[in-house]
Amino acid sequence: MNNDYLLRAREVIPDAKTLIVLASKRAKALAYGARPMVRCSDDNHLDIALLEIAEGKLIASTDENAPTDDFLQELEAAKSAAAAANGENKVKEV
Secondary structure, rough: OOHHEEEEEHHHHOOHHHHHHHHHHHHHHHHOOOOOOOOOOOOHHHHHHHHHHHHOOOOOOOOOOOOOOOHHHHHHHHHHHHHHHHHHHHHHHH
């Protein structure tokens, strides 16, 4: 991890917990194929996320009414559908 990027990001988001959550979620998204919003010479996803925060490309939402992560909602819906399908199959077999 690049300490310079970390210090710059801490200037934008001084709360350590918020910074950690935001940077880790963005690094995960980058690892899954999201495109970087900044040019960075490093290949480390966390460094890219910290640089995006430092340059103001990413901000932490403090709105409690903000929409939740769509990916997590899709994942839960898929799990529910799979569980329902497995439950229906078991009932039909009996």
